[in-house]
């Protein structure tokens with residue numbers, strides 16, 4: 766199923782004067798739309814590669830999927846976490862407020878760290894408050910560009926370590942042999958359990 770550009774939950778001038786109408790219109794209809802088109806093309810190209818069994822361009826295709834996928838996901842989250850200044854509250858309440866106080870000490874400390882981290886992102890990127898399912902904690906991330914081969918919000922189900930320390934004593938430089946052998950030691954019950962936890966089945 767192809768990805769689509771989501772409609773904004775407010776008018777293009779709703780975030781004035783913080784974000785001006787023209788900036789928001791261009792950002793949404795040109796920049797975000799470009800990520801949607803790019804992600805659809807990347808996923809299409811990956812499907813063709815699978816059909817042909819031809820992975821000669823896999824590095825490039827993976828990069829395109831990560832870049833455009835992360836752009837599409839982060840912009841969708843971004844629009845939804847904004848609201849007109851006349852309707853905005855100063856701080857959250859309830860469980861989120863408690864979690865922020867627990868993990869950052871106070872709302873003011875959280876805000877100071879998020880502000881500093883976001884200002885100090887090297888080059889283009891994002892400041893991100895994230896929930897880390899691994900231990901249930903909130904973390905603040907700086908994201909350079911927006912992917913580095915990740916897709917935000919995606920939960921790892923099956924992972925394979927290909928740092929040299931994971932295979933070098935036995936496989937030396939033959940990483941491909943290690944990855945092929947890896948398939949014979951996957952615990953699919955655990956992967957399936959993770960899938961159901963994440964997807965809620």
Ligand code: MN3
Pocket residue numbers: 792796840
């Ligand atoms: Mn953008």
